[in-house]
Amino acid sequence: xxxxxxxxxxxxxxxxxxxxxxxxxxxxxxxxxxxxxxxxxxxxxxxxxxxxxxxxxxxxxxxxxxxxxxxxxxxxxxxxxxxxxxxxxxxxxxxxxxxxxxxxxxxxxxxxxxxxxxxxxxxxxxxxxxxxxxxxxxxxxxxxxxxxxxxxxxxxxxxxxxxxxxxxxxxxxxxxxxxxxxxxxxxxxxxxxxxxxxxxxxxxxxxxxxxxxxxxxxxxxxxxxxxxxxxxxxxxxxxxxxxxxxxxxxxxxxxxxxxxxxxxxxxxxxxxxxxxxxxxxxxxxxxxxxxxxxxxxxxxxxxxxxxxxxxxxxxxxxxxxxxxxxxxxxxxxxxxxxxxxxxxxxxxxxxxxxxxxxxxxxxxxxxxxx
Numbered sequence: 019x020x021x022x023x024x025x026x027x028x029x030x031x032x033x034x035x036x037x038x039x040x041x042x043x044x045x046x047x048x049x050x051x052x053x054x055x056x057x058x059x060x061x062x063x064x065x066x067x068x069x070x071x072x073x074x075x076x077x078x079x080x081x082x083x084x085x086x087x088x089x090x091x092x093x094x095x096x097x098x099x100x101x102x103x104x105x106x107x108x109x110x111x112x113x114x115x116x117x118x119x120x121x122x123x124x125x126x127x128x129x130x131x132x133x134x135x136x137x138x139x140x141x142x143x144x145x146x147x148x149x150x151x152x153x154x155x156x157x158x159x160x161x162x163x164x165x166x167x168x169x170x171x172x173x174x175x176x177x178x179x180x181x182x183x184x185x186x187x188x189x190x191x192x193x194x195x196x197x198x199x200x201x202x203x204x205x206x207x208x209x210x211x212x213x214x215x216x217x218x219x220x221x222x223x224x225x226x227x228x229x230x231x232x233x234x235x236x237x238x239x240x241x242x243x244x245x246x247x248x249x250x251x252x253x254x255x256x257x258x259x260x261x262x263x264x265x266x267x268x269x270x271x272x273x274x275x276x277x278x279x280x281x282x283x284x285x286x287x288x289x290x291x292x293x294x295x296x297x298x299x300x301x302x303x304x305x306x307x308x309x310x311x312x313x314x315x316x317x318x319x320x321x322x323x324x325x326x327x328x329x330x331x332x333x334x335x336x337x338x339x340x341x342x343x344x345x346x347x348x349x350x351x352x353x354x355x356x357x358x359x360x361x362x363x364x365x366x367x368x369x370x371x372x373x374x375x376x377x378x379x380x381x382x383x384x385x386x387x388x
Contacts, residue, residue, distance in 0.1 A: 042357055046349040048384060051304070054347060057372060057383035058087050058096040064374040064381055065110035066164060066294065067364035068119070072134040076119055078112040080162060080376060084121055086137055087381075094383055100137065102130075102145055108158075111165035111175070120173065121147070122163035125156040127173060127197075151197060155180065155190060160211040164294065168217070172198035174224070178211035183231045183256045183267060192255050194226060194246075206246050208253040208277075214294040214362070220309050221338045223247065227292035227313060228282070230259050236322050239263035241292050242282035243313065243332060243340070252277040260285050283340040289318035290326035294362030294374075302369025303386050310334045312346060312371065314360040327351040329360050329373065347373070347384070 046054040058064075058075075062083055068076040075096070077085040082105055088098035103109065103121065111122030119133040127150040130136075136145055150173065155161065160178025167173060179192040186192075194206040194215060205224060206212075215226035224246040230239040239259035256268045261281045264272070286292050293316045298307045310333045317326035329347040334340060350358040358378035363371055371384040 042378065043380075043382065045352075045357075046347055046382070048347055051388045052384055052386050054382050054384050055094060056380060057089075057094065058099070058381040059379065060099075061085060061374075061379050061381065063376040063379065064361070065162075065376055066112050066362045067372050067374055067381070068112045068114040069364070069366055070114050070119075070134045071117070074134050074137060075372070075381075076112045076114060076133075077374065077381065078110045078121065080108050080110045082106040082109050084109050084112060084119075086133075086140075094385075096381075100140060102137070102140065103147070108162055111163035113165045113167045115167035115171070120150070120165055120167060122165040122175060124158065124161040124163065125154045126150075126152045127154075127165065127175070153202075155188065162213060164213050164215060166215060166217070168196070170198070172196050172203075174205065174215065176209070176212045176215070176226075178209075178213075179255065182233065183210075183265060185256060185268065194224070204250055206244070206251055206253060208255040208257075208279075209244075210255040210259075214292065214314070216295050216297050216311070218245075218309070218334075218338050219297055219299045220336065223338060225283075225295065225297075225311060225338075227286070227295055228253065228255075229291055230288060231256075231265070232289070232320060234263070234266070237288055240282075240285035240288050241290050241315075243284040243286055243292070243295075243311070244280070244282045245338065247280075251280045253282070254279050284332060284343060286313065286315065286330070286343070287325055289321045290328075291316035291318060292326075293360075294364075296363040296365050296371070298365055298371075300365060300367075300369035306333065307331065309336075312363040313343075314363055314373065316359050316361060317351070317356055324351055324354055324356065327356050327359060329363060350375075 062081045066078045075087040084103040086100040087096045107123040113120045119130040121128045128147040157180035196203040211229040212226045228242040230241045315326035327350040331346040332343045358375045361374040373382045
């Protein structure tokens with residue numbers, strides 16, 4: 019099926035299924051004054067979200083698809099669905115900057131210039147994409163990417179450890195890295211598997227999630243929220259996890275590690291699988307949310323009793339230090355059965371939040387009316 023026919027079919031199918039999906043969305047619990055609604059559906063494993071300048075919303079997918087969505091009638095629900103790329107190697111990561119769309123596969127980054135101008139005349143002919151880099155590990159295990167374009171134009175990416183717990187000679191593993199002027203800079207080391215980071219709009223520092231190791235029991239170690247105070251800081255993996263959990267296999271090597279171990283600013287809970295994060299930098303939500311963080315907890319996969327499956331709000335003080343955390347969206351998990359898994363919160367220019375769900379295959383929109 020060509021892209022044009024596939025896109026027409028998606029629009030019809032999405033409109034048909036909106037009412038069916040809305041039944042489940044009504045089970046979501048949000049704070050008073052907020053509303054969670056269905057923004058887009060019938061997407062295949064949607065992950066990271068980006069917003070263009072001309073009304074398009076771009077969505078990556080772990081199934082190798084990149085979507086361009088548009089709400090033409092401005093009713094809060096997508097009515098234009100375009101598959102602009104297909105057949106990529108897990109195109110989970112997308113970012114938009116200065117008219118260009120950046121797409122992160124497991125082992126490559128692409129750039130599509132003038133993306134929104136070209137979408138108006140989009141046809142079966144693939145959009146032209148330019149290779150930015152293919153100098154990335156190709157491991158599938160923890161290879162899924164999150165991508166951010168910083169204000170200086172540099173590209174920030176994650177490279178997870180290709181294992182549960184291990185040591186690799188390639189220093190890019192278990193890091194967050196920055197591509198600047200064709201040179202890789204390691205922002206953070208000892209990071210097992212970060213799949214979400216964002217810049218604090220007040221202090222300019224990078225905050226990131228990290229998924230704790232498996233097979234140490236239900237109650238340890240906790241997953242993490244971290245901040246980069248100094249380029250190249252070391253966050254403990256694989257020797258130490260969370261704030262004080264010594265690894266049973268590699269912990270004995272700690273005396274030989276000539277690095278300062280940086281503790282997380284917050285522990286998010288064991289096996290909750292924190293993925294995307296977003297600082298709220300708008301004024302539509304109540305004041306307490308300004309310049310603090312929303313974190314999607316994707317949910318545990320091997321815990322005796324499931325944990326996660328929520329979006330939490332992490333409150334920071336004016337200096338960017340951790341104060342507390344609380345549930346912001348719940349309702350995906352009931353009686354040990356989860357019908358959805360939140361992935362990537364994204365703050366829109368209009369102050370609302372979009373949130374992808376790669377199990378229920380939808381994007382939600384969270385608004386505040388007071």
